[in-house]
Every structure is written in C-alpha cells, then in structure tokens.
Amino acid sequence: MKVYDLGVLPGQYSMLIFHALARMNEEALVVVSPRDPLVSIGYFQDLSGVDLDYCQEHGISIMRRELGGGTTFLDHNQIFYQVILKKDNPLSPGSIDELYRCFSEPVIQTYGKLGIETKFKPINDILTAQGKKIAGEGGGDIGDCIVFVGGILLDFDFETMTRVLQVPDEKFRDKMYKTMQENMSTVKLELGYKPERQQVIEYLIDSFAEVLGPLERADLPAQVIELADKLGEEFSSTEFMNKRTPRQKQVPIGAGVSIKYGSYKAAGGLIQTMTTIRDGIVESLDVWGDFSFYPREKLPLLSKSVAGQPYKWDAVQAALQEQYELNQLEMPGVDMNDICQAIFQGQAM
Template identity: 35%
Template sequence: MSWRLLDLGAVDGFTMTSLYEAVARAVDGGNSPNTLILNHPAQPFVNVGYHQVVEEEVDVDFVQQHKIPIVRRSIGGGTILDGPWEQDYFFIVRSPELSANIGDFYKRFLSPVVHALRRMGVYADYRPINDIVVKDRKISGNGGVSIGEAMVLAGDVLLDLPTELMTKVLRVPDEKFRDKLKKSLSEWMTSLKLELGEIPARDEVKRRLVEEFEGQVGVAVEEGEISAEERRNLDELLVERRRREWIFMKDISRERLLQAARTRQVKVKEGVCIYEGVYKAQKLIRITMETVKDRIADISISGDFFTEPHTGVMERLEQSLIGASLDDQALRERILTCFDSLGLRVTGATADDFIQAILVTKRTNLA
C-alpha cells in the first residue's frame, strides 16, 4: 500500500488549517489516496480551537496591534501560537482502514513521530490522549477529526519554543498571571533546541518523519501534487475561513450573553441570572448561561475538547438545552437524550462532565 506525500514548505495559517480538510474531502470521496502532508507556518498566527470563544482565549488587542492573524480551525483543542519554529504534519486516511477506537488511532499514527524524535536523540514518549512528551514536557501537540469517511490527525513538532510571544497572545487576568504562565510553559513544554542544544535542519526532521512513518505504519510514501479537486475545495474553504463570521463564530452567536457576563450585568430583570464557570474534565469546559426562574434561557458551551461530528454539533446541543430545567435529574436526562439524538461523541470529556459543568456553574452566580 502506498500513500501520497505533499511536502509543501511554508504556508500561511489559513491555508495550513484548511488544506487538510480540502484533501480529506477528496479522500472521503475516493478521489484521492491516503495522504501525508508536511508544511509549516510562514509567519506566526494564533490558532483557535473550533469550540472556543476568541475573546476568552486571545489578547485580541495585542495580536491586532502586532498584525498576528487569528485563525479558527475545524478541529477542537486549545488555542496555540503557531509559527516557523515548528514542523507540522497531517495524516489523512480513509476511516474503514482504521480501528474504531480513537485511542488506537492516535497511538498508531503518533508512533512514527515518537520514533523519529528518538532517532534524532530525543527520548520521546506517547502520552494519551494526543501528546508526545519528553520527561513529561510536551514537544508535540495533536488533534484528530473525521470528515466523512476520512480521518485526519494534525500535529507538530516544536523545533524551538518562543514562550515570551506565546504568553503575550493569550488572554490572562493580569501581568502577574502572565509571568506565571511564561514560567509554566517553560516547565511543561520543550523543543528540539532545548533537548539537543541546537535546531536540526528542517529537511532532516521531515526525512525522519517520512522514514519512520513508512516503517512504523508499514506503507510506502510517494511524492505527489495537490489535485484540481483539492484546490477547488481549498479555495472554497479559504473564502469561508477568512470571514469574521467564521473566526469569531462563538463570540458572535452568543454576543449578548457573553457581553453580559464580562460586564457583570446580571440583573436584567427579576428572576433572571447570568452564570459563568469553568469545569476541568480531561479537557476544559467553559459554561456561560442565562437562566430564567431556574431554567436555561441561553447558554454558551466552549472549551478545548474534541467532538464528532467535528462542526456544528455543540451549537445544536446549546439550542437543545434552551428551556431545560436546572434540576439535577431533569438536566441529566436532557443532556443524555441530546447526546444520543445528536450522535455526539466527545474526546476529552463525557456527557456526565457536561452535566457537572452546568451544575457547578449554577452554583457560581456572578452577582
């Protein structure tokens, strides 16, 4: 079995976060082979997870002043600063060839990355669900998504670690917290430069990735080109993904609710309350909700979790919860019914985690 290799060099952030989907659509349709994409950002950009609210994660004033683009990807996970200091890879494979277990998928396709790092002298390990670490310090973050019958694993290897800039693009309560964040990043992240004392040539990193992919997955890799269909798909996606309505979709869809929470405008009228809370499952869940007489009138659910289906499903869950009682048992029944009817599967949290997130938030009245 052979895979196609697309070695594309430096690309802009919108292209990097849209190309894998353009290719996956063609793979899903049976018009393109399983594909390994290698590329890296030509310049820094803020990469926001699909289920996140930009204003809650990003220092928008700073990134706009420094002309750093904000890009929303269609894969879940957290906000990161991407840039030329990394090497990115995307594995795109038809899902009938895979195990149904998401953990098996990550383990199989991250094995080549682990072995490539080891061949370069970095003793790396796979840490479930989706990280590669060196002595518990992350050197590679990854995310997965299914698009039709194509499965995508997107990830990177950090060649260097610009912690100063990384902390400046993130929204934090104050500068003291930013200093703590910078220290934390230095403690739980690492890079090839930190591990080896220098940055290896990018071509060497890519060569190791391809060789280990062939060896660990058991396939041959042949260089190819982007097809006409994939270019059309990419052009369509770029039109959508560059729009403000896509980038700030979560901010716009619940603008009134989120603004009320930020300004602590909690007493709209008697019996109406605004609640905001954060719940830590395996991934983070943020809840902002308006209640009227102990029923949900509006709700925003965001965070760094991953969902299947990968787009649109959390918005439908939010809509389904409007009118729901905040009685513990009634809420549990409503959410479990919604998960079932929507076919919702979440990596990094369970249905019970979302129930608990809302109940915990209920006890955290901003007033």
C-alpha cells in the same frame, strides 16, 4: 496514499491545505511548516482569549480551524504532520482516543530517531522522558474524513505565545511564561541544536509509512490550492471568527429569566457554558471551549437535550448522558459530569 512534502508555505496555507483535502475526500499525509506566524483557535473556542490588538500590531494572522482543541501559536520552527483518511478506510481508528494513540506512534519513532526518548500521554500529548510536553496533537472529522494533526517542535517562541493570549495582567503573563518553560520542551532544548529540517521530514514520512503503508510523493493539485484560498476567506471572516462572544457571568433578563455563564477545566480541556433559565427550567444551553468533540456537527444535540429540563443537576446530567450514548458521541477526557460542573458552577448539586 499520497504524501505532500510542502516545505514552508506562506500565510495560513499550512492549516488550510488539510481542510481542503478533507473537503475533497482526498486521503494523504501532509508535512508542512508555516513561513509566517499564525494563531489558530479551536472550532469550539471563543475568540476573546486572543489578544487581537497585539496580533494585528505584529502581523500575526488569526484563523479558526475546524478541529477542536485550544489556541496554538504556529511558526517556521514547527514541522506539522497531517493525516487525512476517509471514515470508511480500514486504517481509520474506531474512536478519537484510538486515533491519537495509533498515529502518535510514528511521531514517537521520529523523536527516537533524533535521539529523544518520548512517550504518549492520553489524551493527546507526547512527553519527554522527563515528563515535559514536546508535542500536542488534535483530531476530528471534516466532511467524510477523519483528520489527525500535530507538530514536531524544533524550537518554540514562548515569549510570543504569552503575548498572543489575552491575560488579566502582566503578573499572570510572567507566570504563564515560566510555567510553559518548566513544562514544555523542544528538539533544540533536548539536543542542544536544531537538526537539519529535511532529515526530520524524512524520519516523519518513513515512520508514518509503517502505519499508513507505502506513500507516494506527489505535487499538490491546483484544485486543492483553489479550495484552500476559498476556505481561508471563510475561516478568517468576521462571522466565522466571532462565533461565540459571551462575557458576563450572570445576566438578569426579566422576571424569572436569567443567563448564567460557567466554566470548568476537565482533563480533556476547558468547558464553557451559557445557560438561559426561565422559571427554573433550562430554556437553552450553549457549550464551547478548547475540548475535542466527534462528530463535530452534532455538538448542538447536547444543548437541545437539556432544553425543557428542570435546572437541577440530576435532570440535566441524565438528559446529557442519554443524548451522548444514543448518538455515540465522543469527547475525549470529558464526561457529562464535567459539563454539569460548568453549568452549575457555584451552585449546590
């Protein structure tokens, strides 16, 4: 398998390269850092959580990735590791949960070589011995490939992270800043200094080779850059960025018809729903949030399963569960009861 040690890349290339490789069915390990600050939102998220004005004023680009999870702030202080495997590769784990657990091991080893004791915490976090998050990871399917991504936090700009997010007021922002500092760590905070970047990269590559097998260093083909450029236009387009923008909690439409917005924080992420109800029957359901879902393109099956069902907890949950099991869907840290919590938020069971 090839390894692409890409150093520091401008613009959104640090996120676009692995998308391009997956689209091309090219297996690889990519190690890269962004030169320019970047906000990346999850595939199933609503853009309303990002402060667009702040990002524009400070030259911070925004893109939607094709993997689930939450909003992330990326800059040169992070070294990203990105594994792209074909779905039929024997090395490809059988589930997303197994993917996180298996490919977190090389990262834990890398931190260990730096003198930092860490451990994996389901669903997709790596914690220090003191229980502070020092890496968050993501995974999912892109085309015929499975992708696993994460980053070594050499340092982290807590202040900017709180600024790129849309918050109700400054008191909330201050609380967010304090909470992040109390619950997150970095290599610099753990060691008191930032180690030499290339040394960290070598540790990463050596550790991943123990799982992936021999890795051949290679130059990135021009075709990958060309596809990355095309994807960059798509992922930053107004249409792709504004996939979902519901705002109101409940919207009466007409006689017997209403739209209800709900949200629920599950272990695997925030679930948000918008349900159209006509005369007590579910007409349509939209689901989004910062969760992970596999296979990505099959999320609409959950929505279709409840159309025509009575707007009642038992009926909706049974329909969701049947579709979930029938299609062997995966939502790490989320079950159908959690989705019902969002759908029926504020409603009696």
